[in-house]
Amino acid sequence: xRIALFxxxxxxxxxxxxxxxxxxxxxxxGHTVEFPxxxxxxxxxxxxxxxxxxxxxxxxxxxxxxxxxxxVVTPSGSCAxxxxxxxxxxxxQYGDAKLxxxxxxxxxxxxxxxxxxxxxxxxxxxxxxxxxxxxxxxxCHSLRMLRVxxxxxxxxxxxxxxxxxELPEAxxxxxxxxxxxxxxxxxxxxxxADKVHxxxxxxxxxxxxxxxxxxxxxxGSLNRLRTGIGSLHLAEILAATEGDAR
Amino acid sequence: MSGTTADSLVWLGTPSFPxxxxxxxxxxxxxxxxxxxxxxxxxxxxxxxxxxxxxxxxRTSAAAVKxxxxxxxxxxxxxxxxxxxxxxxxxxxxxxxxxxxRIVTGLVAATGEREVVKVKxxxxxxxxxxxxLATAGIRAYETDLAELIVQLGxxxxxxxxxxxIHKNRSEIRDLFRDSMAAWGRPAPEGLSDDPAALAxxxxxxxxxxxxxxxxxxxxxxxxxxxxxxxxxxxxxxNGRMCLTLPDTLITxxxxxxxxxxxxxxxxxxxxLPRSSTGERxxxxxxxxxxxxxxxxxxxxxxxxxxNGRTATxxxxxxxxxxxxxxxxxxxxxxxxxxxxxxHSYGSVYPGPIGAVLTPQLAGIEHAPSLPFASTLCGAxxxxxxxxxxxxxxxxxxxxxxxxxxxxxxxxxxxxxMKAAAATLATPHTLTAAQWVGALGGRLLSRQGxxxxxxxxxxxxxxxxxxxxxxxxxxxxxWRRTHRQEGx
Numbered sequence: 001x002r003i004a005l006f007x008x009x010x011x012x013x014x015x016x017x018x019x020x021x022x023x024x025x026x027x028x029x030g031h032t033v034e035f036p037x038x039x040x041x042x043x044x045x046x047x048x049x050x051x052x053x054x055x056x057x058x059x060x061x062x063x064x065x066x067x068x069x070x071x072v073v074t075p076s077g078s079c080a081x082x083x084x085x086x087x088x089x090x091x092x093q094y095g096d097a098k099l100x101x102x103x104x105x106x107x108x109x110x111x112x113x114x115x116x117x118x119x120x121x122x123x124x125x126x127x128x129x130x131x132x133x134x135x136x137x138x139x140c141h142s143l144r145m146l147r148v149x150x151x152x153x154x155x156x157x158x159x160x161x162x163x164x165x166e167l168p169e170a171x172x173x174x175x176x177x178x179x180x181x182x183x184x185x186x187x188x189x190x191x192x193a194d195k196v197h198x199x200x201x202x203x204x205x206x207x208x209x210x211x212x213x214x215x216x217x218x219x220g221s222l223n224r225l226r227t228g229i230g231s232l233h234l235a236e237i238l239a240a241t242e243g244d245a246r
Numbered sequence: 247m248s249g250t251t252a253d254s255l256v257w258l259g260t261p262s263f264p265x266x267x268x269x270x271x272x273x274x275x276x277x278x279x280x281x282x283x284x285x286x287x288x289x290x291x292x293x294x295x296x297x298x299x300x301x302x303x304x305r306t307s308a309a310a311v312k313x314x315x316x317x318x319x320x321x322x323x324x325x326x327x328x329x330x331x332x333x334x335x336x337x338x339x340x341x342x343x344x345x346x347x348r349i350v351t352g353l354v355a356a357t358g359e360r361e362v363v364k365v366k367x368x369x370x371x372x373x374x375x376x377x378x379l380a381t382a383g384i385r386a387y388e389t390d391l392a393e394l395i396v397q398l399g400x401x402x403x404x405x406x407x408x409x410x411i412h413k414n415r416s417e418i419r420d421l422f423r424d425s426m427a428a429w430g431r432p433a434p435e436g437l438s439d440d441p442a443a444l445a446x447x448x449x450x451x452x453x454x455x456x457x458x459x460x461x462x463x464x465x466x467x468x469x470x471x472x473x474x475x476x477x478x479x480x481x482x483x484n485g486r487m488c489l490t491l492p493d494t495l496i497t498x499x500x501x502x503x504x505x506x507x508x509x510x511x512x513x514x515x516x517x518l519p520r521s522s523t524g525e526r527x528x529x530x531x532x533x534x535x536x537x538x539x540x541x542x543x544x545x546x547x548x549x550x551x552x553n554g555r556t557a558t559x560x561x562x563x564x565x566x567x568x569x570x571x572x573x574x575x576x577x578x579x580x581x582x583x584x585x586x587x588x589h590s591y592g593s594v595y596p597g598p599i600g601a602v603l604t605p606q607l608a609g610i611e612h613a614p615s616l617p618f619a620s621t622l623c624g625a626x627x628x629x630x631x632x633x634x635x636x637x638x639x640x641x642x643x644x645x646x647x648x649x650x651x652x653x654x655x656x657x658x659x660x661x662x663m664k665a666a667a668a669t670l671a672t673p674h675t676l677t678a679a680q681w682v683g684a685l686g687g688r689l690l691s692r693q694g695x696x697x698x699x700x701x702x703x704x705x706x707x708x709x710x711x712x713x714x715x716x717x718x719x720x721x722x723x724w725r726r727t728h729r730q731e732g733x
Contacts, residue, residue, distance in 0.1 A: 009670060012720040013680050014713060019720035035724045041670040046663060048622060048641055050648030054667040061671075086641075144624035173581045177621025184619065185705035186268040190277075190585045191621075192709065220710025223695065 001121065002032045004069035006062075006110065008079045009041040015212045018075050021239035022113060025126060026073070028239075036065045044082035047090065049179045056094045059087045063102040072109050073116045075235050077142030077210045080112040085145055112142060112210060113235055114151040124154045129242040131161030135204035136234075137195070137218065139211040140173050152210055152234055159237060165202035169194070176217035196221045199229060207231045254343050254374030255553075255608045257402065260592030262615040270586040276412055280587050283411045284578045290524025291575060291629075297526075298516070307513045309633040312569035315506055316559065322471040322504045323550060329474025333536020335546040340498075346551050347378035350463065350496055353547055354384050357494050359461045365478060365485040366390035367465025368406065368572055369498045369551055371594045372607075375463065386463065387429070387455050389484040391448050398425040404588035405596065406574040407522050412587050415439040422447055430454055452484060462488040462543070466499035467518070467571070469548075470508040475535045476548065477511060479518060479528035489532045495543035500551050502568040514571060517631040522573035554607035563642040567602045569632045574599075576626035576636060582619055591616060598626035602639040610646050617643035662702075677721065684715040 003026055007019045023033045042062060043055030062083065066072050074080050084107050091103040117123050136156060142148045156164055175181065175191025195218055199207050207222065209215050212233055219231035260266055270276060295301050315322055327337040340346035350370075354362055362379065364370065364386050376386040376397075388397045395410040396403050399421050403409030410418070419439040426433045431451045437443060464485070468477040476497055478485050489495060505511065511533075519525045537546050559565050577583045577597030588596030593604040593613065601620060605613040617640050620626075626636040651657055656664070669679045690696055691714030699707040706712070 007720050009676065012676075013683065014715055016716045016718060016720035016723055020723060023724075035721070035728065037721065037724075038673055040673055040676050043670075046667060048644070049659075049663065050617075050641070050644030050646075051660070051663045051667070052645045054663055057667065057671055140621070140623035140625075144628060171625075173621050173623035173625070175581070175621060177623070180618070180621045182702055182705055183615075184264045184267060184582075185708070186264070186271045187582055187585050187619075188621075189709045190271045191581050216713065217710065220706075220712055223711040224697075224709060 001071060002034065002069070003116070004066055004072045005033050005035050006039060006042075006066065006072055006074040006079070006083075007035065008074055008076045010079075011075060011212055014216070015233065018212055018233040018235050021233065021235040022073065022075050025235060025239040028241075029121065029123065029126060031121070034069070036069075038065045042079045042082045042087075043090070044079060044086075045178055047082065047086055052090055053094055055090055059090045059103065060095070060099055062087065063091075063099060063106050066106050066109075067102060070109060071111070071116070071120060072106075073111050073113055075113050075210070075233060076212065077112045077139050077146055077148065078213060080110055080115075081141040081145035083107055083110045112146055112148060113238075114142075114148050114155055114210060115146065117155060117238075118151040125158035126155065126238050128159045128238045128240050129161050129244070130159050130237045130240045131163075132206050133163040133165060133204045134206045134208055134237065135165040135167045135199060135202040136170070137167055137174065137199070137207060137209040137214065138170055139209050139214045142210050143171060148210070155234070155238060156208070160242075162237075165204045167202055168198045170198075172198075174214050174218050176214050178213070181217065192217060192221050196225065196227070200227060205229060206237075208234050208237055210234045254377075255372050255594055256604060256612045257592045260589075263590055263592070263619040264615060266590040266592060267582075267586040267619070270590045275414070276587055277585060279412055279414050280584055283408060284584050287408075287524055287578045291521060291578065294520045294524045294526060298520070304513055304517055305631055305633055308517050308571075308631055309569065311505060311510045311513060312571075312632050313566070315504055316502060316565060316568055318506075319501065319504070319559065322506055323501055325471040326469055326474060326504050327550075329470075329472065330476075330536060330546075330548050331474075333474045335474070335536040335548055338547060338549045340549055340551045340553070342553050343373035346373045346498060346549055346553070347375055349549050350375060350498065351378055351382045351384065353494070353496050354379065354461055355382065357461055357545075359384075359459070359494075361385050361387065361455075361459045362461045362463050362496075363387050363389050363455050363459045363488050363492065364393075365462070365464045365480065365488040366393045366409075367463070367498060368594065369465045369500050370463060371403065372500075372553065373498070373551065375498065387452075387459070389452050389455065389488060390480070391445070391482055391484075394448060394452070395421060398422070398429060402589060403594070405577060406572050406599075407577075408574075412589070415441060415444060418444055426451055456484075456487040456491055460492050461494045461496070462492040464488060464495065464497045466497050466503055466548075468511060468514060469499060469504050470506075470511065471504050472507045473535055475508055475533050478532045479515070479530065480532075481523065481525075481529045483530055486530045486532055489534065490542050492543055494545040494547075496547045496549065498549045498551055500553070501555050518571055518573050521571075521575040521629070521631040554609075558606040561606065561642075564602065564606050564639055566634050567599065567606060567636075567639055569634055570599050570603065571632060573631055575629040575631060579625040579629045580620075581623060581625070582621065591619065598636045598640075599634070602634075602636055602643060605643055605647070610643065610650055614647045614650070617641075617647055673721070677719070680715070680719050684717070684719075687715040688717075690714075
């Protein structure tokens with residue numbers, strides 16, 4: 001299958017290894033990945049902070065760049081949620097009929113990684129090998145906006161060698177919330193402390209999730225506290241094989 | 247919007263949410279009390295909701311009834327007025343808090359009484375009725391246990407349903423011992439913090455008031471337009487006392503509480519107790535229709551309160567907040583509320599619903615930080631029995647808050663957002679910014695980690711490390727490894 005990759009500005013800049021893992025994984029599964037180079041950002045930060053008109057050009061760019069693709073994947077639940085749920089809102093409020101029509105066509109074709117694998121490609125065992133103790137944090141937008149359910153866990157359970165630990169209070173928000181962490185630093189930190197405590201209680205070596213933004217937030221504290229617990233995007237675990245010297 | 251509206255609905259002098267939250271988060275006892283209480287209610291609610299096989303259908307029906315009621319609000323209210331009048335009640339219309347207070351104060355004064363008993367009511371808190379009555383020399387006694395605790399402590403409620411959620415039982419024992427005497431019957435000697443003993447002390451204290459006071463003031467959970475029936479649900483029986491013993495009953499009700507028909511109650515009387523207290527039924531459900539000769543209050547007044555609701559109805563996205571049945575399920579699942587408590591919201595309506603209701607009723611300029619008091623995690627939407635899409639309204643109101651500050655001189659945040667939008671406008675500008683960021687990041691980092699960040703990011707790096715920008719971006723890697731010419 002020909003799949004377009006929306007890498008997200010955040011992964012592109014700070015976590016390029018996640019994008020490389022997505023490409024490697026999908027190519028291993030026999031698919032063709034394309035990276036439309038004119039892409040930039042989904043506009044979530046602007047939309048969620050109240051700067052809607054400023055997000056319009058990004059919505060327009062996204063609709064144009066991905067217009068020719070039947071299937072788009074992105075390694076971020078929150079960016080996928082932004083595109084599927086809110087591009088319509090911005091196009092309706094500030095765009096013309098042409099943009100609205102373009103958004104209606106493109107948005108539903110966008111999938112978060114676990115959705116693409118399980119729903120579109122129909123695989124749960126991607127032939128990965130990762131012999132480590134792992135715990136999974138279901139990010140809020142994957143959980144409640146995209147409703148990915150247990151798809152990421154089904155994918156993880158099929159990974160060979162993995163020791164999957166259940167995360168207590170898994171569905172609790174980590175306190176990131178984009179600009180929330182900056183606007184309400186004290187509440188964000190209090191939520192983060194509870195999440196870190198839960199992660200530590202599992203005894204896992206690695207924390208994984210479908211969103212690098214939440215992972216950056218949680219691992220920022222795991223590192224600061226020198227817990228020794230690493231973090232990896234779900235794509236990186238699924239892309240790992242026995243050939244890797246992990 | 248009149249000044250009175252904002253003054254009573256929003257607590258003047260409360261700092262913005264982030265500032266108030268800082269104090270709350272630092273209070274270990276408060277956090278422990280909140281954590282314990284919200285977790286208990288949350289667990290009960292989820293068990294009781296799961297008991298009903300048609301829970302989702304009930305939510306859908308409730309949402310539909312409420313939206314229908316709001317769409318034709320004028321018609322339903324006129325029918326309600328006719329039905330209440332026909333049943334022997336008197337209907338009053340209040341455009342704002344000041345008018346509602348004037349009406350109620352006038353009605354109490356006309357009876358010649360100087361005291362009223364009250365059953366817990368959000369609407370009367372919203373208008374600051376107790377303070378208005380006090381100014382007119384009339385003493386209002388709260389009879390709901392938690393409201394009594396708040397009143398004795400000269401405190402403010404912290405939760406819609408459990409106003410004293412921020413207090414534990416030893417704090418309550420101390421309060422009863424120190425303050426009850428000033429309000430009537432003192433606490434018994436040697437009062438312990440055993441819940442049964444505390445309840446008994448409150449019961450004896452309140453019983454004297456129920457038997458003496460001739461005027462009651464209540465709110466309303468629902469009112470049926472077709473029959474003129476008003477409903478109050480509660481757990482302690484204090485409401486039943488207030489609604490049946492006095493000679494005069496004055497009910498203050500937000501206009502959004504009207505339901506098209508009596509039959510609609512069936513849906514809500516299942517949803518409300520399960521969503522709010524995690525109970526199958528409310529222990530007391532009181533329904534009354536006008537007056538009945540020789541039985542119950544002989545004089546019934548219904549005050550229909552607007553106070554910003556009509557203005558809220560004009561906002562096609564924000565109006566869904568008016569469907570709220572004040573169950574407080576959203577408070578109990580909200581991770582932000584759990585860490586901060588209700589006082590941080592600086593308003594009669596705390597938590598996620600308060601964050602969307604308060605700025606609309608009082609005007610966004612009176613509560614500009616509230617729509618930002620959420621991570622948009624969506625737990626509130628999932629819990630809401632009438633399916634109010636609170637995250638949708640939050641981001642909608644954020645846009646209104648930002649738009650209200652747009653002017654010739656942009657705010658610092660607006661400048662940052664504008665610069666970010668310009669950076670993200672094309673792959674070329676993004677690549678240039680990535681290059682500059684990566685260079686700066688690598689210069690400041692040690693072993694690939696940034697321990698402190700400049701400017702507004704300093705808050706972030708106080709408790710978190712940040713990875714230094716990678717050596718190469720994804721797009722640079724792609725260019726190197728994939729010859730295919732992307733567009």
